[in-house]
Amino acid sequence: DTAAPLALLKDIFGYDAFRPGQGEIVDAVTDGQNVLAIMPTGGGKSLCFQLPALLRHGVTVVISPLIALMRDQVRGLREAGVAAGALTSGNTPEETDAVWDMLHAGELKLLYLAPERLANAGTQRMLSQAGVSMIAVDEAHCVSQWGHDFRPDYLRIGELRRALDVPLAAFTATADEETQVEMVTRLFDGVQPTTFLRGFDRPNIHLAFQPKDGPRAQILGFAAARRGQSGIVYCGTRNKTEGIARALRDDGHAACHYHGGMEAGDRRDVEERFATEDGLIVCATVAFGMGVDKPDIRWVAHADLPKSIEGYYQEIGRAGRDGAPAETMTLYGAEDVRLRRSQIDEGLAPPERRQADHGRLNALLGLAEALGCRRQALLAYFGEEAAPCGNCDLCDRPPELFDGTEAVRKALSAALRTGESFGAGHLIDILLGKDTDKVQQRNHDQLPTFGVGKDLSRGQWQAVFRQMMGRDLMRPDAERHGALVMTDRALPILRGEESIQLRRDAVVKAAERRPAVK
Ligand code: ADP
Numbered sequence: 001d002t003a004a005p006l007a008l009l010k011d012i013f014g015y016d017a018f019r020p021g022q023g024e025i026v027d028a029v030t031d032g033q034n035v036l037a038i039m040p041t042g043g044g045k046s047l048c049f050q051l052p053a054l055l056r057h058g059v060t061v062v063i064s065p066l067i068a069l070m071r072d073q074v075r076g077l078r079e080a081g082v083a084a085g086a087l088t089s090g091n092t093p094e095e096t097d098a099v100w101d102m103l104h105a106g107e108l109k110l111l112y113l114a115p116e117r118l119a120n121a122g123t124q125r126m127l128s129q130a131g132v133s134m135i136a137v138d139e140a141h142c143v144s145q146w147g148h149d150f151r152p153d154y155l156r157i158g159e160l161r162r163a164l165d166v167p168l169a170a171f172t173a174t175a176d177e178e179t180q181v182e183m184v185t186r187l188f189d190g191v192q193p194t195t196f197l198r199g200f201d202r203p204n205i206h207l208a209f210q211p212k213d214g215p216r217a218q219i220l221g222f223a224a225a226r227r228g229q230s231g232i233v234y235c236g237t238r239n240k241t242e243g244i245a246r247a248l249r250d251d252g253h254a255a256c257h258y259h260g261g262m263e264a265g266d267r268r269d270v271e272e273r274f275a276t277e278d279g280l281i282v283c284a285t286v287a288f289g290m291g292v293d294k295p296d297i298r299w300v301a302h303a304d305l306p307k308s309i310e311g312y313y314q315e316i317g318r319a320g321r322d323g324a325p326a327e328t329m330t331l332y333g334a335e336d337v338r339l340r341r342s343q344i345d346e347g348l349a350p351p352e353r354r355q356a357d358h359g360r361l362n363a364l365l366g367l368a369e370a371l372g373c374r375r376q377a378l379l380a381y382f383g384e385e386a387a388p389c390g391n392c393d394l395c396d397r398p399p400e401l402f403d404g405t406e407a408v409r410k411a412l413s414a415a416l417r418t419g420e421s422f423g424a425g426h427l428i429d430i431l432l433g434k435d436t437d438k439v440q441q442r443n444h445d446q447l448p449t450f451g452v453g454k455d456l457s458r459g460q461w462q463a464v465f466r467q468m469m470g471r472d473l474m475r476p477d478a479e480r481h482g483a484l485v486m487t488d489r490a491l492p493i494l495r496g497e498e499s500i501q502l503r504r505d506a507v508v509k510a511a512e513r514r515p516a517v518k
């Protein structure tokens with residue numbers, strides 16, 4: 001009966017229509033398929049298991065790591081007349097007894113379960129007698145051992161699915177492929193479930209990137225144009241959150257900082273203020289996130305490049321949940337690339353994982369140096385096709401492209417002839433034919449590359465190097481103070497087998513903003 005889901009959608013949840021992707025997911029879950037659904041935060045995942053739970057016989061077990069969220073959902077469902085209950089550490093004994101009673105009486109439709117409950121042998125026994133018809137897993141990426149949100153108890157979910165022999169529907173907003181593979185392995189024994197990746201477009205969010213050029217002033221300028229609006233400034237370090245918040249306050253904004261090193265009470269105060277006050281700016285590390293549920297955040301700025309394209313997407317996605325226009329600006333510079341690369345290289349992850357992390361960083365750098373519509377590039381990464389959006393900086397002002405093959409070859413040559421031992425600054429000195437001390441000491445004025453790049457300014461060369469790093473033609477080597485090393489991707493260009501387009505606007509802009517000074 002195809003009318004049933006829509007009728008329930010209206011009667012129980014009070015919505016007239018499904019959001020993008022919801023309808024198909026609801027159908028597949030109701031049908032009893034194993035499902036992996038990847039939807040952005042705020043996309044409406046909970047409905048995708050709540051509604052099927054009502055359409056199926058028996059009880060649906062919902063596993064979620066967020067106790068407050070579970071309690072919220074249970075309250076909402078009960079108010080709508082749905083028999084729902086939760087077994088979490090926050091329960092009073094009376095609440096727990098009431099949930100057990102309803103379960104035994106076969107009355108419960110949704111049972112929310114904290115993952116740590118799975119470690120309890122009694123829970124498994126109880127569930128095997130309770131007429132469970134399916135398992136829904138929220139925040140399914142918590143099963144990924146390499147992710148930030150790893151929950152060891154999530155590793156027991158696969159076992160529960162096997163024991164109960166029921167379909168499982170897993171939900172997450174984390175879209176990267178590595179995590180997907182891990183979810184399939186651990187939750188579905190490696191058998192690919194029906195997979196949905198939907199609704200990643202947030203058309204009301206304006207996308208923009210800017211090369212770093214006096215980042216603090218850039219952030220202050222961005223905020224000054226949006227006075228009185230709620231915003232978040234994401235920073236790469238705890239120190240910076242405090243510094244930028246201070247600078248914003250000095251400039252007359254209401255601003256505070258937030259990071260993982262603060263007392264829990266202070267953090268809660270900031271969350272509370274942000275939720276209730278109008279026009280507060282929070283300068284934060286990525287620790288400010290999961291619990292932020294403010295619909296009218298008007299802008300998000302990144303003072304430093306995020307760690308990955310997924311991180312970027314999640315952080316900008318906190319803006320404009322109400323659907324009204326929201327703006328974002330992400331700053332990036334060569335130093336960010338160096339820092340992020342070394343964080344990956346110095347991490348404890350195994351080599352394959354590090355390689356994947358470099359890949360995710362590359363994707364973000366590719367987006368930063370995109371040649372066309374940014375949203376198209378972003379959605380393409382998530383597997384969605386889209387037309388140019390008309391709501392990003394590159395749609396606003398399409399970049400002019402030029403054939404950068406020769407410039408790139410000169411830059412590569414300068415690096416190779418100096419043993420791939422130097423950063424962009426010294427290589428640019430060589431290209432420009434500058435007689436610096438370092439050039440003298442190393443006899444680099446004897447190189448055939450010395451002075452071959454005088455047709456471009458220092459600023460233009462900086463943009464060329466940045467775009468080369470953005471396309472992963474060169475990587476800073478963390479073990480040698482960021483010395484630039486050529487990657488295999490650059491070989492075809494070096495050999496003259498491929499040409500490469502660069503963005504002229506970035507080149508000119510960098511040159512205009514910063515005259516040829518070091
Ligand atoms: P997620 O878990 O994906 O972050 P939620 O399930 O909490 O998102 O849903 C986000 C918001 O969207 C909630 O306020 C929810 O009530 C609302 N919502 C979900 N589905 C619909 C719909 N079909 N129509 C209108 N609002 C919806």
Ligand code: ZN
Pocket residue numbers: 372373374375376388389390391392393394395396
């Ligand atoms: Zn666009």
